[in-house]
Amino acid sequence: MKQLKRYAAAIVAALAFAAFLLALPAYRDKAIAMIASQTKSMLLVIPPIFLLLGLLDVWVPREKMMRFMGPDAGLKGGILAFLLGSFAAGPLYGAFPVAAVLMKKGAGFANILIFIGAWSTTKIPMLLFESAVLGTRFAFSRLAIDIVGIVIIAFALKKAIPKKEVERLYAEAERMQ
């Protein structure tokens, strides 16, 4: 039942697609060709990506890394936060609970922000996928500029958010677990 609910939107979309094919025969061939070519490229690219995702998830110990990300960890902490975010799996909203755990364990606020930024944009398996689909040039130039952006945004936010608010957020994270 729960499974069915998860697929509810997909079933609705499939029905809409069927209706589309019946109602608009002019676009039928194009729509079917589109689905076929996308499915084919997906089936080719997806298996190695998810294999890497699973391997990274299993082999990268999280607790251990948290210790090295405190506010005084300096550049090392920032790099670690960046790597931790880059090797994680899942959508951005999956990062927020992890960030709360990191805050609770004493990671610095700038590192938390770098972690969020990396999680959102520089995931390694995703990057491989991106370069396979959109081209190496596109993917790697985006990676390069986004790394710069992550750092700038992290420090701009750290400057913009008053200390009191940061303290409140840490207290909140403590309470949430």
Added chain:
Amino acid sequence: MDTILLYVLAIAALLVSFFKDKAKTAKAVKKGLKAFEGILPQFLVVLLLVAMTLAVLDTATIARYLGAESGVLGVLIAACVGAITLIPGFVAFPAAAALLQGGAGATQIAAFVSSLMMVGVVTLPMEMKYFGKRASLLRNWFAFVFSFIAAAFVGWVVGL
């Protein structure tokens, strides 16, 4: 070419992992499968919607709104669509590639990809729960503005 590299990398990683720890490797494969099944529903929805949309939109229309000639307005449209929608990269990248083939400009697509990844209007309530209103709104705003810079840069590199 990139796909071959991907397979080489994945198989090498799998072998190393397998020789180091069989149980962990099994767990990793299971996790990978689960992660895939996790996004499969959204994936199917977007696949179907993209197929329908692109069947109706011809190259000329896409090029008009998102093409290299669409300029700043095209970038703005792309960035806004990226900011609002919530699509996983596995789904978004093929869609973006289809748009590129359909005549969209690299700068516009880069704006879409960047804001899609960094800005999350739909997930703002969740973000606020953890980061408060002020930090969340600011982060998303900064990220939105930055996606234009990223777009300009990627567009420039791709065009080199």
